[in-house]
Amino acid sequence: MGSRRSFIEKVTVSAIGVPLIFNSSKLFAAVEEPYDGPVLRVAIMGLGSYGSRVAKAMLECKKAKLVGVISGTPSKIKDWQSKYSIPKKNCYNYENFDAIKNNDDIDAVYIITPNGLHCDQTLRVAKAGKHVICEKPMGINAEEGQKMVDACKAANVKLLIGYRMHYEPKTMALIKMRENGEFGKPKFFQGQSGFVIGDPTQWRLNKELAGGGAMMDIGIYSINGARYILGEEPIWVTAQETKTDPVKFKEGVDETIQFQMGFASGAVANCLSSYNIGNLDRFFMSGSEGWLEMKPSTGYGPIKGRTHKGELTQPHYTHQALQMDGMAELIFDGKQPLVPLDGEEGVKDMKIIDAIFKATKTGGKVELSL
Ligand code: NAD
Numbered sequence: 001m002g003s004r005r006s007f008i009e010k011v012t013v014s015a016i017g018v019p020l021i022f023n024s025s026k027l028f029a030a031v032e033e034p035y036d037g038p039v040l041r042v043a044i045m046g047l048g049s050y051g052s053r054v055a056k057a058m059l060e061c062k063k064a065k066l067v068g069v070i071s072g073t074p075s076k077i078k079d080w081q082s083k084y085s086i087p088k089k090n091c092y093n094y095e096n097f098d099a100i101k102n103n104d105d106i107d108a109v110y111i112i113t114p115n116g117l118h119c120d121q122t123l124r125v126a127k128a129g130k131h132v133i134c135e136k137p138m139g140i141n142a143e144e145g146q147k148m149v150d151a152c153k154a155a156n157v158k159l160l161i162g163y164r165m166h167y168e169p170k171t172m173a174l175i176k177m178r179e180n181g182e183f184g185k186p187k188f189f190q191g192q193s194g195f196v197i198g199d200p201t202q203w204r205l206n207k208e209l210a211g212g213g214a215m216m217d218i219g220i221y222s223i224n225g226a227r228y229i230l231g232e233e234p235i236w237v238t239a240q241e242t243k244t245d246p247v248k249f250k251e252g253v254d255e256t257i258q259f260q261m262g263f264a265s266g267a268v269a270n271c272l273s274s275y276n277i278g279n280l281d282r283f284f285m286s287g288s289e290g291w292l293e294m295k296p297s298t299g300y301g302p303i304k305g306r307t308h309k310g311e312l313t314q315p316h317y318t319h320q321a322l323q324m325d326g327m328a329e330l331i332f333d334g335k336q337p338l339v340p341l342d343g344e345e346g347v348k349d350m351k352i353i354d355a356i357f358k359a360t361k362t363g364g365k366v367e368l369s370l
Contacts, residue, residue, distance in 0.1 A: 035062040035063070037063065037332075038063070038328070038332045039062075039063055039064065039065050039328070040063060040064040040065070040107050040108055040324070040327065040328035040331055040332070041065055041067040041068075041105060041106055041107045041108070042058070042064055042065065042066055042067065042068070042106070042107070042108050042109070042110050042133070042324070043066075043067065043068030043069060043070055043090060043092070043100065043106045043108070043109050043110070043130075044066060044068075044069055044070070044109075044110045044112060045069075045070035045071075045097070045109055045110065045111045045112060045113060045121060045125075046070070046071070046111065046112040046113035046114075047069060047071045047073070047076045047077075047080060048112065048113075050112050050135065051110075051112040053300075053320060054110065054112060054320045054324070055080070055083075055084060057318045057319070057320035057321040057324070058320070058321065058324055060317075060318055060321035061321050061324050061325050061328075062325060063324070063325045063328035063329060063332075064324035064325055064327065064328045066084050066086070067086065067090055067105055067106060068086060068090030068091065068092070068100075068103070068105070068106050069081075069086055069090070069091050069092070070091075070092040070093065070094065070097045070100075070109065071091075071092075071093065071094075072093055072094050074093075077091050077093075087105075089103070089105075090103065090105060090106060097109075097124065097125075097128075098124055098127070098128055099128075100125070100128045100130060101127075101128035101129055101130075106130060107130065107131060107331070108130055108131035108132070108133055108158075108331070109125045109130050109131075109132060109133070110133040110134075110135075110162075111125070111132065111133065111134045111135060112135050112162075113135075114203045114204075114206075114209040114210065115135075115137050115139065115140055115209065115210050115211045115216055115217075116140050116208050116209040116210065116211055117209070118134050118135065118137075118138060118139050118140075118144075118148070119138075119139040119140070119144040119145075119147060119148055121134075122134055122138075122139075122148045122151065122152070122159065123147070123148065123151045125157075126148075126151045126152045126154070126155040126157050126159075127151070127155060129155060129157060130157060131157045131158040131159075131160070131331055132148075132152055132157060132158070132159045132160070133160045133161075133162060133327060134148070134159065134160070134161055134162065134346075135161075135162040136161055136162055136163060136220055136224075136346070136349075137211065137216045137217075137220055137346070137349065137350060137353070138161050138343065138346035138347070138349075138350060139211070139346075139350060140210075140211025140212070140216070141211065141350055141353075141354055142347055142350040142351040142353075142354050144350070145343065145346055145347040145350040145351075146347055148343055148346075149343035149344060149346075149347060152343060158330070158331055158342070159342060159343035159346075160327050160330065160331075160341055160342060160343075161341050161342070161343065161345060161346040162323065162341075163224060163323075163339075163341040163345070163346075164319040164320055164322070164323040165221070165224070165225070165228075165298055165319070166228070166323075166326075166337045166338065166339045166340075166341045167319065167322040167323045167326045167337055168301070168303055168319055168322070169314035169315065169316075169317070169322075170294070170303045170304075170305045170312045170314045171228070171294070171303065171305075172314075172338050173305075173312055173314050174229065174292050174294070174305060174307070174312070175228055175229070175231070175338055175339065176338070177292070177307065178229065178230075178231055178285075178287075179231065181289075182289070182290060182307075182309070183285065183286075183287030183288075183289055183290040183291065183292065183307075183308075184287040184288030184289025184290060185265070185267075185287055185288040185289075186229070186230045186231065186232070186265070186267050186285060186286075186287045187266070187267050187268075187286055187287055187288060188267065188268055188269070188270075188284075188285065188286045189225075189226045189229055189230050189267070189268075189269040189270075189271075189283070189284070189285050190269070190270050190271070190282075190283070190284040190285075191221070191222025191223075191225050191226055191269065191270075191271040191272070191282075191283050191297075192222065192271070192272045192280040192281070192282045192283075193214075193218045193219050193220075193221045193222040193225075193271070193272070193273050193274075193280055193281065193298065194214060194218055194219075194256070194272065194273060194274030194275065194276075194277045194278070194280035194281075195218065195274075195275070195277075195278055195280065196275070196276055196277070196278045197214075197275040197276070200247075200248045204217055204275075205248065205249065205250070205253055205275075206253075207250065207251070207252040207253050210253065212252065212253060212254055212353070212357065213249055213252075213253035213254035213255060213275055214254055214255065214256065214257070214273045214274050214275035214276075215254050215257055215273045215353055215356060215357070216353065217275075218273060218274075218275070218280075219254075219257060219259075219271070219273025219274075219353075219356075220349055220353065221297070221298040222269075222271040222272070222273060222283075223261075223271070223349050223352050223353065223356075224349055225283050225297065225298065226261060226269040226271065227348070227349075228339045229283060229285050229292070230263060230267050230269070230285065232263045232264065232265055232267060233263070233264075233348065233368075233370040234261035234262060234263055234269070234352060234368055234370070235262055235263060235264050235367065235368055235369075236261070236262045236365050236366060236367050236368055237259055237260065237261050237262075237352060237355045237356050237359050237365070237366050237368060238259065238260045238359050238364070238365050238366070239257055239258065239259035239260070239356045239357075239359035239360045240257065240258050240259075240360065240363075241254055241255075241256070241257050241360040242255065242256045242257075242258075243255045243256070244256075244276065245276065249275065249276075254273070254275075254357075254360075255274065255275050255276050256272070256273070256274040256275070256276055256277060257272075257273045257274075257356060257360060258270075258271070258272050258273075259271050259273070259356050259359070261352070281295065281296040281297055281298060281299050282294065282295040282296070282297055283295075283297040283298075290307060290308035290309070291307060291308050292305065292306070292307045292308075293305065293306055293307075300319060301316050301319060302316035303316070327341075348370045351368065351370060352368065352370075355368050
């Protein structure tokens with residue numbers, strides 16, 4: 001990795017004039033302002049639908065910039081090169097990307113490939129000495145997640161998980177309200193996360209590449225949301241699986257799972273994860289002194305929220321732009337978001353998913369120690 005000074009000199013000129021949308025010192029000031037601090041130079045691995053969304057969002061960033069790509073499809077690389085002015089020397093494929101080790105123009109690799117590939121790819125990126133940003137779910141089970149955490153620690157690089165909601169303004173406002181005691185003692189969380197999935201041949205319905213079904217992809221939002229809304233870790237789970245289409249949702253690919261979580265304080269959560277029920281994007285929390293509701297709660301936004309005190313009015317900004325500017329601040333200045341999004345945070349969700357899958361089989365309560 002090049003020294004901070006050398007890359008500041010290389011990239012800040014191009015960062016000047018980029019619209020400022022997120023500045024923690026002036027909360028969300030949407031003004032044009034020159035920026036001459038460090039810029040996180042990112043290569044995206046996996047140029048699919050979410051990778052494309054992140055790349056577009058990064059045009060709004062002032063602290064992060066797309067400078068490289070890793071893809072198995074030469075035509076996509078060519079297209080992205082011209083769209084984002086990416087030099088040939090910053091383009092890699094899945095066979096040769098270990099050579100990124102010798103590329104001083106890239107600080108971090110954002111892995112946006114199918115879930116089943118994340119672990120191995122993270123290990124390779126860490127070995128190449130680059131910071132890793134990895135999409136959720138971080139892997140396909142907690143064992144993989146821990147391997148990723150250990151590898152990044154050993155390589156002295158950061159491992160951050162793409163939990164974009166951890167930078168979303170209304171979500172943060174509600175977490176602050178809870179921290180300030182405005183809901184009293186949190187008692188109940190309800191999370192509904194789901195949509196009707198299409199094409200039966202896609203990787204999301206392939207156990208090896210997805211690690212499961214709806215739970216890995218969308219149910220994880222209710223798990224993560226229960227934790228950041230209640231501000232506590234679950235100590236047990238129970239879960240029940242329903243499968244109406246075993247042809248589309250094969251063995252190990254969950255269609256619909258209802259799950260419950262219990263917390264040491266006595267709070268409880270009741271959640272639904274589905275690939276076959278639409279319009280599920282809602283969080284509700286009831287505390288001893290008030291309540292909150294978010295609907296939509298985790299989509300690309302605008303997020304909507306209300307509480308016993310009224311509607312939330314925080315402005316909407318592109319989630320992925322806030323996330324990438326926030327991650328740059330975290331990497332350069334150690335500035336943590338309100339809710340962490342490091343590898344350890346990702347492992348907690350993976351442990352809960354492992355326990356939920358176990359509970360669907362045993363029918364009983366599975367204890368958790370996070
Ligand atoms: P996608 O299918 O649109 O893109 C996946 C990319 O990986 C494609 O470009 C594909 O060519 C590439 N790829 C590399 N090796 C592959 C292989 N062996 N099989 C299939 N594809 C391969 O998927 P996506 O929607 O972009 O999802 C990618 C990751 O991003 C997943 O982990 C997903 O959970 C995550 N995601 C996160 C969010 C979010 O809001 N944080 C939203 C969507 C997806």
